[in-house]
Amino acid sequence: MSSRWIRLLAALLAMSTALTGCYNSRELNELAIVSGIGIDLVPGKQEYKVSFQIVNPNSTPTTVSPGSGLPAIIVISATDDTVFGALRKASKRATRQLFFAHAQMVAIGEPLARQGINHVFDIFERSHELRLNSAVLVARDTSAEALLKLLSPIESISTLGIVNKVRNTSNVWGENRTIDVFEIISEIAGVGEITVNGLRIPGDPEEGSKKSSLEQSGFKGGNIMSGLAVLKDGKLIGWMDGSEARGTQWVLNRINETSVNVDVPGSSAKAAVNIFHSRTNVKVKLIEEVPVFHVSIHEEGIVNEAGGFIDFSIKETRDQLEEELKARTIEEVRQAVERAQGMKSDIFNFGNELKRTHPQDWEKVKDRWDSVFAKGKLDLHVESYIRSTGMRTKTYTNPEQ
Amino acid sequence: MRKEAIGPFQLFAMIVLFELGTALVVPIGLESGHAVWLAILLALPGGIILVLIYGYLYKQFPDLTISGYMRRILGRAAGWPLALLIVPVFLYNGSRNLREAGDLLISASYDKTPVIIINSIMVIAVMYILYMGIEVFARTAEIYFIVVVIMGLICAFVVIAAGLVKLDNLFPVLPGQWLEALQSAYPNILIFPYGELVCFTTILPHFTAKRKVNGVAVAALVLSSLMLGFTHALEMSVLGPDIYSRTTFPMFTTITLVNVANFIQRLDAFVILTLIFGVFFKMSIYCYAAVSITADLFRIKDTHRLVLPVGVVVLLSSFVSAEDYPAHMADGIVFLEKILPIPCAVIPILLYVVHRLRLRFKLYR
Structure with missing residues (x-):
């Protein structure tokens, strides 16, 4: 009795392997x-x-x-x-x-x-x-x-x-x-x-x-x-386009590496700073129905080109350059946020952030988030550091007289 | 006939594989939103209590399956029909697992293969292992436990290495969400998958190390709960609550997103294998439980004679139970809330209470 079943089962098993292997073959x-x-x-x-x-x-x-x-x-x-x-x-x-x-x-x-x-x-x-x-x-x-x-x-x-x-x-x-x-x-x-x-x-x-x-x-x-x-x-x-697009990426914390041209202090030339590390933290709070976007950016860069005379051995020069870099970053981010607010389009995930961290506040504004977003205030903090000036300190040109 | 024996590690492996079964691949505890991982862990204490109840009953009647001690505790007139009612529940749940596996395999990979072929092959494998007996099954579980753990580690590693994890999707868990997590933990996650361990009451009579049963079962439960919680947290952190709640097969969707250095990608096969292993073990244990309860109730000595009918019933009911997958899922919610708690929680607790009362008032002859 039982051996007959086993034989039947073995036959079924053998058939199933032979018959089904290529059903989905392409x-x-x-x-x-x-x-x-x-x-x-x-x-x-x-x-x-x-x-x-x-x-x-x-x-x-x-x-x-x-x-x-x-x-x-x-x-x-x-x-x-x-x-x-x-x-x-x-x-x-x-x-x-x-x-x-x-x-x-x-x-x-x-x-x-x-x-x-x-x-x-x-x-x-x-x-x-x-x-x-x-x-x-x-x-x-x-x-x-x-x-x-x-x-x-x-x-x-x-x-x-x-x-x-x-x-x-x-x-x-x-x-x-x-x-x-x-x-x-x-x-x-x-x-x-x-x-x-x-x-x-x-x-x-x-x-x-x-x-x-x-x-x-x-x-x-x-x-x-x-x-x-x-x-x-x-x-x-x-x-x-251009700096607006980069400002958007900055807010979204999606900048991996980028190059920013900053004004050389005390001259008309530009210096290229390669940002090799950038991190953005975003917090959104609702204060009296007006959202406040706390965006803090931490960026580190290397001077890869100086278009005029700069002596990087002087600390003040480096500090000034960091300030310039910070100003450029702030400008780009502001452009991006203002443009998005003009279009009433929250492309920065601010709404998601508010919903995630303050669901009760979100409930109050979710039906008219577009217009609430457009009125939101940007609280921007940028920390810029220049970590290195490449293979040289001073440029090979002399200071302009 | 020599009595078949199962060792502690084999039992451990079987419990973990059974728990992971389908719970690993299908979305569970949807009401809790992004805190699903928390709900899984919150349900663990309840699961441990249930397992300790099963363990207690086993220690009181080490040679009997659940239907055996049901008759002893409740009396023959009440115990026999109640035990008979458990059998269709187990068969239906086994067929649900089969249905899920078949549908997921077809929608994920084998789009041109008829579902009957896939389901039949799985049922044939299950019937084969049941013919070989619980001892062979336990040894198989031992091997596949290691395979599944290694595959799980590889999958988790590549998902993390691919940089897909976004912790924002998991945190913060706000007070209201704790409550939601708790509501989905009790009773839903408590019953599925933890309460389903009631099937092991039919396997425990073969267990050799009686004194270790609680330790082994609780350890296996904690491990599988951590693995489940981790996996679902990983899936949730990759997919986000929206896609997680809409997908039929979150683990598969997660793994298709993996792309490490344009080199490690398309690891779908791992997930498909995990699904097949999990369903195989879960279904086999359900079928085994149904076979052994039936054999016990109808005094059938040769359990092999029941394997074929059980396999055929499971196979057929996997087709006819629901028209399509959404209907199947809708049935599942009703089944999980209304029917499954009865064999998993209500009956064991009833048995426990009645048994303690009868001991207390010395009502056993």
């Missing part, structure tokens, strides 16, 4: 690996135009083959009411099944960003194949499709280049930060507004998508990081 040569996704609005309709940058494996140079000489990427697109619909509709165009697990980037066309992006990202959460850590960008003054079509000289797969660029410029220049789908979703779900990196095409998009544009050393194609898009209720309402 072979590499049947897949089209998507490196980047672009989402645009179809003009005049409530439809998405979704573009996919696909890696062309034959033309990606490897150690064993030089590649076919064709562009390493192909862009195809499809339009539908939903992003997923477009994903699947693209099968009418693509020769292989699209595979999204390696999508590095999601670009949003500016018209769509202006109309609102709050509902675009649901598929990224729901699907297990799309990744939450893909970078998100807004294609400034252009369409996401044009951005994906651009060829790039050093990275054969241009979206990888863009993702590297975002990371790199965030690390050394500080006007942008890596913003991924996960961060966008958390911020949409939380209180307050969002900022997203902008990317602009400086040249002619048509030319930039041709291979001939790569065959010159004075490369004119490509794309350039361009400010932070401010999205209020998911709709793009303005751009923070």
Whole structure:
């Protein structure tokens, strides 16, 4: 009796391993690996135009083959009411099944960003194949499709280049930060507004998508990081550029390294200070229905270039330079906060901070937080230190007479 | 037939794996918001008391399963039907675990595999281990305990190393939130997962070191509570209260975010394995409990004969119990609040009280 059962069970087990192993199999040569996704609005309709940058494996140079000489990427697109619909509709165009697990980037066309992006990202959460850590960008003054079509000289797969660029410029220049789908979703779900990196095409998009544009050393194609898009209720309402963008990052404690040009005391020249450490602490309090934003920044820098004569061996000079650095930082942060208050957009997570630490105060103002935020007071403290002056103390020039 | 025996470390490993089971991967204690980790720890004292009650009853009747001493304490007329009512609860809970595992595996990874294939394979594995007996099962638990702990440490390490942890999501816990945490701890977290340990009352008769039972059980409970609390705190600190409360599989979402130096990423397999191990042990223990109570009630000597029916019932009810996953979760809330506390807390406490009273007034013949 019992041995018969065991035999049956063994047979079932053997069958289950033989029959089920390959249910979800997908072979590499049947897949089209998507490196980047672009989402645009179809003009005049409530439809998405979704573009996919696909890696062309034959033309990606490897150690064993030089590649076919064709562009390493192909862009195809499809339009539908939903992003997923477009994903699947693209099968009418693509020769292989699209595979999204390696999508590095999601670009949003500016018209769509202006109309609102709050509902675009649901598929990224729901699907297990799309990744939450893909970078998100807004294609400034252009369409996401044009951005994906651009060829790039050093990275054969241009979206990888863009993702590297975002990371790199965030690390050394500080006007942008890596913003991924996960961060966008958390911020949409939380209180307050969002900022997203902008990317602009400086040249002619048509030319930039041709291979001939790569065959010159004075490369004119490509794309350039361009400010932070401010999205209020998911709709793009303005751009923070230059020092405003950097001030925003400063408040958000996302400055890793950056370079600040400060005036050399007693001369018209400038000195470049490389901030290599910066920490921001934010506290928000509500005093008589007016929020006070206590922002304290601690920054440390190295003098990397002096455009005029400076003798750093004198302590007063260093102190003056620290004061100048502090003043510059305060100016940038103030610009950013004032601009955001002008747009009534709390892009600094101040609302979240108040909600987290003082939920009762938050209840009082949460319905009209936009206008309350705009009236808020900034209480800014900056501590600046210059830790080193590089390999020299005095400059090689003499003091100006 | 030689009586099967389980050692202290084996029991320890089984309890930890059982506790981690599904509680590690699904969101628990949602009412407490970001203080879920606190709720898990707050429920621990209650869990320890429950475990001590189970331990006390075991020490009083070391050779009997729960259904055995129910008849002794409450009398045959009341004990027998009450014990019979426990069986479907255990079977249903086992099938719930199976359902959760199947649905999570499909939505997370095996999107084209029919759910019946995944669930059948899991049930076949469970039936196989039950055929081999509790001793083999205990040795398996011993090995997998170490595997799960190592995988857990790796996962926790990479999540922290990837810099994903935001302590702002965990603190501060304000006075009102302590109260919410306490409300979700009692009774919900107390019952699931701590109270579910009532299943071990059917395994304890095989335990060899009778005097160590309380120490082993409490130590295992404390360890699993700390691991659960830590894991959920980690998930909460990475995902934030909003995404944590909306996701069906927070641990999976957390691990997909890991990217250490563009090199260590896509560790989803670890989480999938943790889920499969946890559900396997939890379901096996539920099925074992159902088998041994049934065998005891109907005086069936050869428990092997019950394994197949129990497996089939669990498999089928995992399909028919709910239309879809949201309905399954909604059922779960009712089940957790209304039905599960009865075998986990009400019956053991009743047994304890009645037993003490009968001892006190010398009512045992």
